Amino acid sequence: MPSLSVHDLGTYLREQRESARLSVRQLSELAGVSNPYLSQIERGLKKPSAEILGQLAKGLRISAESLYVRAGILEEREDHMPLETAILAEFGLTERQKQVLLDIYESFRAENARPATVSEPVTEGVTVAKTAEVKQATPKATARVTKRAAKTTQARAAAAKKSAVRTPSQTTNQKED
8 A cells, every 4th residue: 555645644543533433632632642733643734753653543542553554654564364364373362262253253244244335434445335224333232242242152161161071079079088
């Protein structure tokens, strides 16, 4: 992805801030950047340093790398692997944890799937659309999906517990003399 102009970077930051439902003042406090400076960045009047971009990314809860790419500080990586592949390849997770992550990811994708009419930014450089009749994802809907995933996790844990082989020391409370 070619680097964007300072104005395009500012527009992108404003869109991300509005998407996060933050005011300029709120983001400036979260990122530790002055309110006027953030306003100048959003209007394309100032080009922020990598450090400031990192602070803004943290405040917006987005990837600092995505901001660096948009600012032209980094080049976009071409070696991105699908999320599912990355989860399955992760050595630090058990098979059960991997499956739970994949289930949660799929439930979010299903929740957000909708037909196209009005353009809406979703991820870095990717645009999908939504119709006026489709509801926006609300905290209540997100909580519902999270609860559903938690119930699935609990059910799997209970099934795993039932199927676990118990040793005699686990089944008795008596101590040997």
